[in-house]
Amino acid sequence: MAYAIETHELSYRAGKNFELREVNLKVREGAIYGFLGPNGSGKSTTIKLLMGMLRAQGGQVAVLGHAVPKEMPAVLKDVGYVPERPHLHPFMTVAQAIRYHAAFFGGFDAAYAEELLETFNLPADRLLSQLSKGELGKVHMLLVLGQRPRLLILDEPTDGLDPVVRRDVLTALLDFCSQGSATVFISSHLVHELERICDWVGVLDRGRMIAELPMHGFKQGIKRLRVGRPPSLIGDTPFILLMREQTPYDEIWVVRGWQAPMTQWFDGAGADLKEIVDLDLEEGFIELLRASRVPA
Amino acid sequence: MLKQLIRVQWSRVRTPVILVALILFALPLLMIRANGGPDSSAVDTVGWWLHSAQVIGHAIPILALVAGLYLGIAAWTDDAKGGHVYALTLPLPRERYVVYRFLAGAVPITVPALCLLAGCLIATASVRLPSGVHAYPIALASRAFLATVVCYSIFFAIAIATRRAVLIVMGLLVTLIAAELIAGMLHLDFDALASAATLLTTWPGPLAILAGHWALFDV
Amino acid sequence: MSRARVAGLAVASLLTLAGDALAQEALGARAARAEALVDSLARVDRATHAAALAVAAQGRSGPVAVVLRSGSPAQLVAKDVWRAFEPLGSASNAEIERVVLVEDGVASPRDSVGGREAVVFGRTGGYESGNSEAIAAGIANSAIAALSAVLLKDSLVAAWLQRRFDPRLEADAQKTQTVVELIDGRWTSTRRCLSGSAPDCAVYLGIELHPDLRERFPVPDIRRLLRLQASRGGALDQRRYDCVDGDDSACAEVWGDPGEPPAGWDARAALVLFVRERYGADAWRRVMADTTRNLGARFTRATGQQPAALAEQWRDWVLEKASHTPVTAGFKEITLTLLASGVLLALAARSGRWRA
Numbered sequence: 001m002a003y004a005i006e007t008h009e010l011s012y013r014a015g016k017n018f019e020l021r022e023v024n025l026k027v028r029e030g031a032i033y034g035f036l037g038p039n040g041s042g043k044s045t046t047i048k049l050l051m052g053m054l055r056a057q058g059g060q061v062a063v064l065g066h067a068v069p070k071e072m073p074a075v076l077k078d079v080g081y082v083p084e085r086p087h088l089h090p091f092m093t094v095a096q097a098i099r100y101h102a103a104f105f106g107g108f109d110a111a112y113a114e115e116l117l118e119t120f121n122l123p124a125d126r127l128l129s130q131l132s133k134g135e136l137g138k139v140h141m142l143l144v145l146g147q148r149p150r151l152l153i154l155d156e157p158t159d160g161l162d163p164v165v166r167r168d169v170l171t172a173l174l175d176f177c178s179q180g181s182a183t184v185f186i187s188s189h190l191v192h193e194l195e196r197i198c199d200w201v202g203v204l205d206r207g208r209m210i211a212e213l214p215m216h217g218f219k220q221g222i223k224r225l226r227v228g229r230p231p232s233l234i235g236d237t238p239f240i241l242l243m244r245e246q247t248p249y250d251e252i253w254v255v256r257g258w259q260a261p262m263t264q265w266f267d268g269a270g271a272d273l274k275e276i277v278d279l280d281l282e283e284g285f286i287e288l289l290r291a292s293r294v295p296a
Numbered sequence: 297m298l299k300q301l302i303r304v305q306w307s308r309v310r311t312p313v314i315l316v317a318l319i320l321f322a323l324p325l326l327m328i329r330a331n332g333g334p335d336s337s338a339v340d341t342v343g344w345w346l347h348s349a350q351v352i353g354h355a356i357p358i359l360a361l362v363a364g365l366y367l368g369i370a371a372w373t374d375d376a377k378g379g380h381v382y383a384l385t386l387p388l389p390r391e392r393y394v395v396y397r398f399l400a401g402a403v404p405i406t407v408p409a410l411c412l413l414a415g416c417l418i419a420t421a422s423v424r425l426p427s428g429v430h431a432y433p434i435a436l437a438s439r440a441f442l443a444t445v446v447c448y449s450i451f452f453a454i455a456i457a458t459r460r461a462v463l464i465v466m467g468l469l470v471t472l473i474a475a476e477l478i479a480g481m482l483h484l485d486f487d488a489l490a491s492a493a494t495l496l497t498t499w500p501g502p503l504a505i506l507a508g509h510w511a512l513f514d515v
Numbered sequence: 516m517s518r519a520r521v522a523g524l525a526v527a528s529l530l531t532l533a534g535d536a537l538a539q540e541a542l543g544a545r546a547a548r549a550e551a552l553v554d555s556l557a558r559v560d561r562a563t564h565a566a567a568l569a570v571a572a573q574g575r576s577g578p579v580a581v582v583l584r585s586g587s588p589a590q591l592v593a594k595d596v597w598r599a600f601e602p603l604g605s606a607s608n609a610e611i612e613r614v615v616l617v618e619d620g621v622a623s624p625r626d627s628v629g630g631r632e633a634v635v636f637g638r639t640g641g642y643e644s645g646n647s648e649a650i651a652a653g654i655a656n657s658a659i660a661a662l663s664a665v666l667l668k669d670s671l672v673a674a675w676l677q678r679r680f681d682p683r684l685e686a687d688a689q690k691t692q693t694v695v696e697l698i699d700g701r702w703t704s705t706r707r708c709l710s711g712s713a714p715d716c717a718v719y720l721g722i723e724l725h726p727d728l729r730e731r732f733p734v735p736d737i738r739r740l741l742r743l744q745a746s747r748g749g750a751l752d753q754r755r756y757d758c759v760d761g762d763d764s765a766c767a768e769v770w771g772d773p774g775e776p777p778a779g780w781d782a783r784a785a786l787v788l789f790v791r792e793r794y795g796a797d798a799w800r801r802v803m804a805d806t807t808r809n810l811g812a813r814f815t816r817a818t819g820q821q822p823a824a825l826a827e828q829w830r831d832w833v834l835e836k837a838s839h840t841p842v843t844a845g846f847k848e849i850t851l852t853l854l855a856s857g858v859l860l861a862l863a864a865r866s867g868r869w870r871a
Contacts, residue, residue: 053384076387083385087378091308103300104386342710343700350698394864426711428834438844442852449856453863461866499847502855509842515694515834 004029004064004151004183005050011058012049020045020207022059027185027200032177034194034215035187036285037204043187044084046204047155050185051081064151077105080144084155086136090129094122094139101143113146120168134165141169145176152176154186158193170197195219195281203288210292215281217257222284225253228272238262242291250274254287297388301400309370313404316363317411320356320440324412324419324433324512327352342426345513353510356412356440360506363408364447371401371448372455398452405444413437416512428515436512443505450502669803675721675776675810676783690788690837692781697833702777703733708830716826720786721776722811723822731777734758737766782833789829794818 005027012020020042027033037043048054050061052069061068066075088097094117102108117124120138128136137157144152152173158166174197177184188194194201195215202212213221222242230251234241240256250272258276266273279287327349375383375397383393416433425431454462472488479486497507700706707715717723718730732740741759745751757765776783791799794817801817811822818825 051385053381073387073389076385079385081385083381085379085381087381089304089308089374089382090377091374092304096304096307100300100304103297104388343698343706346698346709347700391864395860398860398863426709428831429709432842435842435844439842439848442844442848446852446855449859453859453866456863456866458866461862500851500854502851502858504851505848508848511842514841515837 002029002065003027003062004031005033005185006062007046007050007059009059010046010049010056010061012045012054012056014045018042018045018207020049023204023207023209024212025202025209026212027183027202029183030181031200032184032186032198034198034201035185035204036189036191036194036201037187038189038289041204042207043189043204044155047153047185047187050153051079052076078150080147080149080152082140082144082152082154082157084159086128086140088128088136088139088143090127092128093125094128094131095124097128097139098124098143098146102146105147107148108146109148110146112148113142116142116145116172119172134161137161137165137169141172145172148180148182150182152182152184152186154184156188157186158188158190166193173197191282191285192280201281203285205289205292208292211256211288218284219281220278221257221259222279222287223255223258224277224279224283224287225255225273226275226277227251227253227266228274230271231269234269238265242287254279254291256288298396298399301396302403305371305400306404308374309367309401309404312366313363313407316359317408320359320408320412321415323352323355324415325422327512328419328423342429345423346429346511346515349511349513353436353512356436356510357443357506359408360440360443361447363405364444364449365451367401367404367444368448368451368453369455371397371452376455394456398449401452402445402448405441405448408444409437409441412440419512423513425513429513430515431513433512436510439505439508439510446502446505671808671810672803676780676787690785690833692779693785693833694837696779696782702736704731704777708826711830713823713827713830716830717811717822719776720778720782720822720826720829722786722814722826734763734766736777737769741766741769785833786829789832790814790818790825793828793832 003026005025007023007025010020010023010025018040023042023046025046035043035046045054049056050063050068052072052075055069063075064078066072068075089100092100098110098113098117102110102113120135120142122131122135122138122142128139131139141157144154154173158169161169170193173184173186176182186194186198198215200213201215201218203210211218227244228250230244230253237255239258239262241253242256243252243254245252263273263276328345383397384390386393388396413433416431416436420431420433423431457465472492476486476488479488495501496503498504697705697709700709702719704715704719708719714723721731723730738758741751741755744755745759751759752769754765754769758769787799790802798817802813805813805816807813807816814825815821820828
């Protein structure tokens with residue numbers, strides 16, 4: 001299996017309050033990988049490590065088969081990166097920014113960029129400093145898509161954008177993906193946004209990877225169960241019990257890896273499975289976080 | 297790639313650079329406009345050219361310093377604003393990017409230098425120098441260019457220096473000042489700052505180019 | 516003990532003896548002894564001559580040691596030695612790179628005369644010692660001593676020169692100082708001389724055939740001088756105020772006989788050097804041997820040149836040969852710039868800031 005991004009035991013410490021601990025990421029080529037996590041969980045730090053902007057204190061990183069940060073120029077040739085905050089030179093016009101960017105990337109598709117300029121309805125002759133936040137977000141996306149990269153790394157690309165712009169940006173992203181086999185690694189704390197486009201998802205919390213699974217597994221595999229007469233001791237289960245919470249009459253369980261035949265396990269354990277509730281991605285994400293934060 | 301960097305850098309700095317260039321263009325003309333006061337006649341003016349060339353010439357290294365300071369810092373301003381993120385996402389080795397950035401920042405220096413050369417040539421052509429008195433337009437303009445490049449390099453390096461490097465330099469300065477104060481209190485013959493300044497401004501000190509002679513007209 | 520040190524001690528002994536012997540003699544006799552002393556020291560070192568002449572002329576009897584040191588920067592150490600040089604006007608121009616003078620074990624480097632002088636019109640004192648030896652090499656030691664001695668005897672030349680000098684060691688300095696003086700342009704004739712007017716050069720040097728004081732210092736010069744005097748708080752009487760206010764006759768009246776040409780001592784000394792170099796030592800001797808009261812006529816007879824022509828030649832010689840630091844942007848400057856920029860660029864490339 002070829003991976004566009006692969007990290008092994010990636011560790012990084014910034015000061016006393018933040019540490020990225022042994023993060024293992026595997027992003028398959030061609031996947032649209034949603035990198036979820038609450039604010040401050042370490043998503044941007046992980047991305048900076050992937051982009052060679054920070055040096056890891058432990059572990060290995062490989063992007064598109066090249067070691068990071070040793071082979072960065074080779075990596076960056078095929079990577080389009082949209083950072084969390086705007087970083088383009090503000091005194092340039094949109095057209096100048098496109099020309100400037102194109103000069104560094106040999107395979108820059110000027111015609112496609114021109115097309116996107118129209119799609120995004122961007123004023124070519126306006127200074128970047130005079131653009132709205134939404135327009136600036138579109139310019140960023142235009143530039144990286146124009147590169148026609150093999151891997152797109154997007155760090156909260158739609159954060160702070162209005163819904164219309166967000167839709168435009170994500171649509172352009174999906175269009176681009178449909179044209180080829182690019183891999184997309186997109187971080188966000190806006191879970192429902194990723195639900196629509198991602199086929200894989202990884203969840204990071206407090207510097208640790210707490211889950212990495214296909215989107216369908218995430219959406220279908222996490223359930224909230226209402227259990228009557230729950231057993232006091234739970235042995236081996238066919239699912240992963242993320243959390244159990246007592247209510248006056250029964251218990252609420254959040255489980256992962258749920259499949260329909262697993263109801264039989266409750267019969268065997270003498271418990272009464274009263275209700276199975278499907279969680280959407282956001283609810284699942286929240287439950288996942290809650291579960292990961294409960295002390296062992 | 298480099299062409300784009302140069303183009304962008306030029307559009308960034310052109311207004312102040314053109315201003316400095318105009319001043320440098322005007323300086324040599326100012327030298328020959330200077331006259332000797334009410335008592336002077338046409339035949340008296342050579343001494344005043346030499347005199348004013350000497351006095352006004354002092355403005356050239358100062359302008360070189362100012363231009364170097366501005367261009368050195370401006371070379372990194374936009375990268376620094378974006379936390380250098382954009383530069384780091386470009387697919388070329390870091391060292392090569394620094395060299396390109398340096399060259400792009402240095403190219404605008406040619407404009408004031410060429411303007412100074414033009415001003416010097418016009419000034420030289422406008423006066424009739426007696427035998428034994430010479431004009432040095434090319435040497436003066438070249439010297440101004442070199443001095444600006446040195447100043448630019450210094451501020452280019454400072455603008456990208458790590459906090460640690462800045463602290464080391466500041467620490468060195470503070471140590472020199474402290475050593476001088478202590479030596480003064482102990483009545484020792486030790487002038488650390490002056491020695492350091494001499495070391496920097498005399499051959500082969502990096503600032504020796506600034507300390508030279510800056511007169512357009514001389515014997 | 517190094518060879519230089521042995522030589523130095525030998526010279527020291529000689530000087531001590533010479534100083535003792537010369538202390539009580541009259542000026543002329545001292546100069547004659549100085550000449551003999553210079554001849555006797557001719558083998559040692561030209562720079563030593565400065566010390567020898569100085570000590571001899573001063574009539575100094577103190578224990579002065581002259582130590583030669585080659586290849587390393589030296590300092591004139593003893594405090595009194597500075598003063599010992601002054602009668603010959605060569606203290607600040609001595610070949611101090613190659614001479615160390617030590618007196619009675621006093622070793623205070625503060626009295627070094629090896630430091631750079633101020634930069635005046637791009638001309639620093641540093642160049643003087645380097646070039647003067649080459650010029651000095653062309654002049655016989657005995658001739659120098661003889662010149663010094665003769666200068667003291669001729670009252671007209673002595674008055675014109677105002678100071679005695681050692682031409683070996685000051686040639687460049689005098690040319691340079693003359694250029695500074697010309698550029699400074701204090702007087703009308705000075706400014707016109709620099710601008711190429713040969714008659715004005717002759718007026719400036721005071722060798723015009725028919726000296727007219729009003730030509731030497733025209734009314735505007737006098738007025739300017741009085742204004743300067745008044746601006747410095749000097750009291751002016753009524754006629755002087757009249758001059759400043761525009762009364763030309765008052766200017767001629769109050770100025771009187773200045774007795775001096777506009778040129779300073781360095782410019783005049785440079786003329787002596789020029790005559791010696793261009794027309795030979797004999798020409799200078801002829802100037803000195805001539806008893807005519809008109810200095811211009813003396814120069815004309817000795818060199819065959821009219822004062823204006825001679826002054827013009829002198830002007831070109833001074834301007835062409837004065838030591839100075841011209842505006843240069845050659846190999847050295849380019850190399851330095853490339854090196855400095857290269858090092859700074861390397862430091863910038865290694866900076867970790869933009870990766871952090």
